[in-house]
Amino acid sequence: NAQPNNALFINYFCGRNVSICENTSLAGGGGRVQVGNFFSAKKHVEIGDATYGISDTSNIASGINANAGKGIVLKTWNNGFPLISISNTNFPKSPFTLYGNGQTFIGVKKPNPTGPHANAMLSIDGKVLAKEIYVNINTATWADYVFDKSYKLLKLNEVEKYIIENKHLPNIPSEKELIKEGSLDINVAEMQKLQMQKIEELFLYVIDLKKEIEILKKENTNLKAKTK
Numbered sequence: 001n002a003q004p005n006n007a008l009f010i011n012y013f014c015g016r017n018v019s020i021c022e023n024t025s026l027a028g029g030g031g032r033v034q035v036g037n038f039f040s041a042k043k044h045v046e047i048g049d050a051t052y053g054i055s056d057t058s059n060i061a062s063g064i065n066a067n068a069g070k071g072i073v074l075k076t077w078n079n080g081f082p083l084i085s086i087s088n089t090n091f092p093k094s095p096f097t098l099y100g101n102g103q104t105f106i107g108v109k110k111p112n113p114t115g116p117h118a119n120a121m122l123s124i125d126g127k128v129l130a131k132e133i134y135v136n137i138n139t140a141t142w143a144d145y146v147f148d149k150s151y152k153l154l155k156l157n158e159v160e161k162y163i164i165e166n167k168h169l170p171n172i173p174s175e176k177e178l179i180k181e182g183s184l185d186i187n188v189a190e191m192q193k194l195q196m197q198k199i200e201e202l203f204l205y206v207i208d209l210k211k212e213i214e215i216l217k218k219e220n221t222n223l224k225a226k227t228k
Helices: 143-145 158-165 190-226
Strands: 033-035 045-047 082-086 096-100 102-107 123-124
Touching: 143 190
Parallel strands: 102 123
Antiparallel strands: 033 045, 082 096, 096 102
């Protein structure tokens, strides 16, 4: 068993190899393993050569195989500390960063720290492709209140007047309201509900127009009968 005062303890058994800097054919000895670099205090664990890395695609710099429990556990006591940072030398900034409070940023550009999305748990600077996306609406309301008898449906002439004066639909945010800090920000869940509200209002208008058309058709039929 390992002694508590040992700086390094390697349990060699079953013919398994323990190698450090084994490949000497590469410049710098191939790979380095550093744990607790006290003098620089920059990297506690470093795998592979920072300059040459691993060019062979069949090699893996670090592999963890687990069939139970947890493969990796990372803990930090600082919410603003980057828990995981993955970067590419061709990018000026880290394209993937996971912070201790769970906030995750993918892409070079991050939300403005003083903007409306500064507390976003996930920020992606780029396209997102998914087969299905669910938006969890915190409120229990949906646009079906339009079909309630107490709902006040504006007359079409009132809607026309509002559009002429305001250049947008009633109860729908204007472009000026949506554009903040030079970008167009839309709350997908809220906008989906507002759009459904307008769709349901349109159906009510169509139903009323159909009733009016049926009345006009009946009156027209009666007039034709009287003129014969």
